[in-house]
Amino acid sequence: MIYRRTLRREVACTGIGLHSGKPVRLRLLPAPAEHGVRFARTDVGAEIPATLAHIGGQDHATTLSHDGVSIGTVEHLLAALSGLGVDDVRVEVDGPEVPVLDGSAAPFVILLHEAGLRPLAVPRLLLRVVAPVEVRHGTKGARLVPADHFEVAYSIGFDHPLLRHQALSLRITPRNFTEAIAPARTFGFLREVEMLRKSGLALGGSLENAVVIGETGVLNNKLRFEDEFVRHKVLDAVGDLALLGRPLLGRLEATRAGHALHAAVAQKLLATPGACELVAPERAPVVGVRAKDLEGPVESPAY
Numbered sequence: 633m634i635y636r637r638t639l640r641r642e643v644a645c646t647g648i649g650l651h652s653g654k655p656v657r658l659r660l661l662p663a664p665a666e667h668g669v670r671f672a673r674t675d676v677g678a679e680i681p682a683t684l685a686h687i688g689g690q691d692h693a694t695t696l697s698h699d700g701v702s703i704g705t706v707e708h709l710l711a712a713l714s715g716l717g718v719d720d721v722r723v724e725v726d727g728p729e730v731p732v733l734d735g736s737a738a739p740f741v742i743l744l745h746e747a748g749l750r751p752l753a754v755p756r757l758l759l760r761v762v763a764p765v766e767v768r769h770g771t772k773g774a775r776l777v778p779a780d781h782f783e784v785a786y787s788i789g790f791d792h793p794l795l796r797h798q799a800l801s802l803r804i805t806p807r808n809f810t811e812a813i814a815p816a817r818t819f820g821f822l823r824e825v826e827m828l829r830k831s832g833l834a835l836g837g838s839l840e841n842a843v844v845i846g847e848t849g850v851l852n853n854k855l856r857f858e859d860e861f862v863r864h865k866v867l868d869a870v871g872d873l874a875l876l877g878r879p880l881l882g883r884l885e886a887t888r889a890g891h892a893l894h895a896a897v898a899q900k901l902l903a904t905p906g907a908c909e910l911v912a913p914e915r916a917p918v919v920g921v922r923a924k925d926l927e928g929p930v931e932s933p934a935y
């Protein structure tokens with residue numbers, strides 16, 4: 633039997649918001665079983681659950697909203713929580729954005745290692761993909777297909793000499809996530825940076841927290857991986873799929889996708905009758921599931 637997990641103790645860090653450029657304090661606290669991941673905006677006294685139903689925007693980052701209050705740039709923290717297998721945690725933030733830190737999930741992984749994990753007395757159910765679902769937008773696409781593990785296969789291609797094509801396929805385990813995915817940083821093209829700033833975005837962006845691609849190469853000293861870009865896309869996908877609210881048992885196949893397509897394919901999985909079911913690991917299905925059932929706690933299954 634595998635149990636749901638929370639943190640062993642509280643941890644905190646401070647950093648700036650990528651888009652606002654303002655300092656934010658982040659605290660991660662242990663939570664009871666089936667609490668899920670919830671953001672608490674301590675500056676305004678509001679809570680925002682990290683689920684697909686609360687997606688408020690996906691312009692260059694994933695924003696969650698609830699009752700008119702939002703929290704931005706949640707995907708790298710969500711990826712770290714999902715990648716390390718943390719199910720229940722309260723995330724306190726005293727501003728509108730999660731700090732960007734170095735633009736990757738590595739600092740969150742370090743923070744979670746510092747916190748340690750603790751099992752809760754409730755079985756950990758997985759959301760198993762039973763039948764493939766797909767969303768397409770021109771040459772971009774995302775598909776969820778059945779698999780024995782959580783896997784991501786990603787390919788990207790941009791109209792830039794440095795980034796014509798990169799592809800990566802791997803099983804997402806805590807170890808693979810920590811070593812191969814978490815350190816990969818956000819990236820952007822120099823030609824887009826000015827446009828973003830004009831629209832009031834990326835005000836906190838710098839070479840400290842993003843890889844910036846110029847006409848002939850990256851402006852940063854060096855990359856952390858030769859294929860850091862596709863690795864970061866995998867990181868974003870793991871974070872966005874965490875909004876399913878349950879660990880995924882299936883394979884994401886994404887081509888030139890992004891936050892909006894990641895969320896769309898996840899939403900389609902829940903909305904398609906018979907496309908997924910909740911299972912206890914290594915066991916037969918315990919309960920059929922529909923989208924509406926995922927919003928509330930699931931009854932403990934009888935074994």
Ligand SMILES: [Zn+2]
Pocket residue numbers: 707708818864868
């Ligand atoms: Zn990202």
